[in-house]
Amino acid sequence: MKNILILGATSDMAQAIAKKYAAEGWNLTLAARNMELLHPIASDLRVRSKIEIISLEFDALEFSNHRTFYDSLANPPDVVICVFGYMGDQMLARTDFNEVQKTIGVNYTGAVSILNIVAEDFEKRGKGSIAGISSVAGDRGRQSNYIYGSAKAGFSAYLSGLRNRLAQSGVHVMSVKPGFCYTKMTESLELPSALTADPEQVANAVFKGLEKKQNVVYTLWMWRWIMLIIRHIPESIFKKMGM
Amino acid sequence: MRKISDWGNYPIIEAEVSGFDTTDQLREKISNSGSMIAFGNGRSYGDASLQSTILLTRRFNKFLSFDDTSGTLTCQSGVMLSEILDVFVPRGWFLPVTPGTKLITLGGAIAADVHGKNHHVSGSFGQHILSMDVMRTDGSIITCSPEENTDFFKITVGGMGLTGIILKATFRLKKIETAYIREETLRAANLSEIMDSFETSGDWSYSVAWIDCLAKGDALGRSIMMRGEHASASELVNASHKHEPLNLKPGLQLSVPFAFPNFALNKLTMKAFNWAYYNKCRPGTHRSIVDYNAFFYPLDAIAHWNRIYGKRGFTQYQFVIPKAAGREGMQKILKRITESGLGSFLAVLKLFGEQEGFMSFPMAGYTLALDFPISLKAMDLFKELDAMVADYGGRLYLAKDSRMDAEMFNKTYPNVADFRQAITLLNEGNTKFESLQSKRIGITG
CATH class of the missing domain: 3.30.70.2520 (Alpha-Beta Plaits)
Structure with a gap:
């Protein structure tokens, strides 16, 4: 029986990923900060399938607890998926440095802190897969969300470096860039339906990507091209665009 | 604000739209809003789940318990019938009643008291509900069933979401040998x-x-x-x-x-x-x-x-x-x-x-x-x-x-007067649950 650890298990994407892996018969360890939200999610999964489900408290910002958290896992994971993230308030972040620190702390530092520990273990065991949910927002900084974007850019660079380092030791690292997705973060917005993925689509892309050992996954194929174009707009023009 | 419509794409309106994960979040939303209506998967055809403040229930979609001997299932109201089928058909269970689409929520199925191809033998969906919890306008939660708080149960089944927000329901699946x-x-x-x-x-x-x-x-x-x-x-x-x-x-x-x-x-x-x-x-x-x-x-x-x-x-x-x-x-x-x-x-x-x-x-x-x-x-x-x-x-x-206009509705639904009175009493002094439809056909003011 294979084991998966999902970090940040209460988000819509994480829930869809958990359902997917549960349906595939994996044992789940779900970790999240808010246990009140996590409990019904775990009970739901227990009704859905007969697999083993463990729920644990985990705070991305409590860096010093990360090693104890990982070392005390009952089921050493074969796959770790880092889903947690914090969108932050861009307007607030312009003036409030606490908001900046929180955005970077969750999306970059917290993720690096826990994944370093995972990487060390996987490298020693010579196997395992790590997937990080990054964002297309990290592909180029835009005025509407560049604090979040720059933290995700850092996370994307980290994942690519980690992939490079661990490729020799049989450990796979995958970066996921979902693009627009229907989640609680976006439910009050009107999103272009052709460019917006359901959490289930993200979950399927993650599962399939890890099975096939893909490196960088965009959930909807067009996002790869959209971001390719956006990355190649000359800076002299890009800076004048209201994005 | 965003554009939203039900399945008929008529009418299309602008609305404040948001969901909830916990009953505490829901209670806060209800107390902060003068008037709202629940919206499941948007498969009613017209305006029964539309108005300027819309509460999405799809995220409130957890299975809570299942008894494999009796087939008794309890889940939150945002669960879709398709999710129930996906999980339970492979285990040999089927819905007691299903309409012509499985892409509706449990809450919607109760609120519209949907029917299916077996109505002549099994009745409507609501007749299979053993018990449910509903959050009322004042934020309190009422448990109702054919035996408990029966009047409230009666007006909530088929009540088009006007009595409160259905939180969870218990009903029995039926045994099947094949899919x-x-x-x-x-x-x-x-x-x-x-x-x-x-x-x-x-x-x-x-x-x-x-x-x-x-x-x-x-x-x-x-x-x-x-x-x-x-x-x-x-x-x-x-x-x-x-x-x-x-x-x-x-x-x-x-x-x-x-x-x-x-x-x-x-x-x-x-x-x-x-x-x-x-x-x-x-x-x-x-x-x-x-x-x-x-x-x-x-x-x-x-x-x-x-x-x-x-x-x-x-x-x-x-x-x-x-x-x-x-x-x-x-x-x-x-x-x-x-x-x-x-x-x-x-x-x-x-x-x-x-x-x-x-x-x-x-x-x-x-x-x-x-x-x-x-x-x-x-x-x-x-x-x-x-x-x-x-x-x-x-x-x-x-x-x-x-x-439909109010005159047609009043003429054709025998319990309109009692229903209107009950909804008025429930809504009094609190957040109102009302939809464009309930206003048009004169149930809410």
Whole structure:
């Protein structure tokens, strides 16, 4: 029986990923900060399938607890998926440095802190897969969300470096860039339906990507091209665009 | 603010839209808002789940418990029927009642007290609810059932979300041996033949007819009857079905990628479709084994099928008339519809059984559901049809409605006055649960 650890298990994407892996018969360890939200999610999964489900408290910002958290896992994971993230308030972040620190702390530092520990273990065991949910927002900084974007850019660079380092030791690292997705973060917005993925689509892309050992996954194929174009707009023009 | 509509894409409105994960979050939303309505998966057709403040329930979608000996399931109201089927069909359980789409939430199924092809034997969805929790306007949670807080239970089933937000419900699934249906289809040359067919199909668990609403004269009401039973394991013939009787392979999922131009569906294309569909079924009785998706949910295989009606949107006119008035009444109403030439190809006829229920739509009699692209002519036709339906002692289905007036509603639902009074009392001094529909038909002020 294979084991998966999902970090940040209460988000819509994480829930869809958990359902997917549960349906595939994996044992789940779900970790999240808010246990009140996590409990019904775990009970739901227990009704859905007969697999083993463990729920644990985990705070991305409590860096010093990360090693104890990982070392005390009952089921050493074969796959770790880092889903947690914090969108932050861009307007607030312009003036409030606490908001900046929180955005970077969750999306970059917290993720690096826990994944370093995972990487060390996987490298020693010579196997395992790590997937990080990054964002297309990290592909180029835009005025509407560049604090979040720059933290995700850092996370994307980290994942690519980690992939490079661990490729020799049989450990796979995958970066996921979902693009627009229907989640609680976006439910009050009107999103272009052709460019917006359901959490289930993200979950399927993650599962399939890890099975096939893909490196960088965009959930909807067009996002790869959209971001390719956006990355190649000359800076002299890009800076004048209201994005 | 964002644009939002129900399945008919008419009306489309601007609304504040948000969801919730916990009852505390919900309580806070209710107390911060003057007026709101719950919105599940947006599969009612008109404006029953629309107004300027909309509460999404889809995220409140956890399974809470299941007892594999009795089949008793408790889940949160945002769970979709499709999720229940995905999880429990492979374990040998099926929904006690299901409408023609599985893409609706449990909360919506209770609020609209939906019915299915087995209404004549199993009644409506609400009759299978053992217990439910509802958050009221003041933020308190009331547990109600046929035995506990019975009055509140009675007005919540079929109450169109006006009594509160349904949080969770318990009901019993029914045992099946296979994921397949033993189906019989037979052709009826006219309305009288199909009605005879319904009368003689009373022993079948499931029965429904597709009816050609464009055929005139002697062929008026020509139809194809589809009736079915859950297939037992021994009835399966195909080797792969026998091998895994409860597991279906994923079917082909099609999608309508954009709204068709309005002229795509016209009299000619619809006539051609209806002719082909009717003649595909040869005279006589045909037996086959089909999977439950093909039998119950043929349209769910085509995502966004509502887009074929174009940007103008559409409505489904669904009425029921009592059995006593059935033959004569249905003949007259159908004649008026075919004369208008406005109907489209999705028309469904069904004989309901007896129904108890305070605000529920079904009654012992014939129901006809028919899609119409939105147009001024169609709106005029509906007015005429309303008068005929009311005269025969029938009524319209609130889950499909986007245009009925208060007069029609008051005339045709016997418990309107009591219901209105109850809702007024519940809403008094608190956040109001109301929809564009409830205002239009005069339930809420």
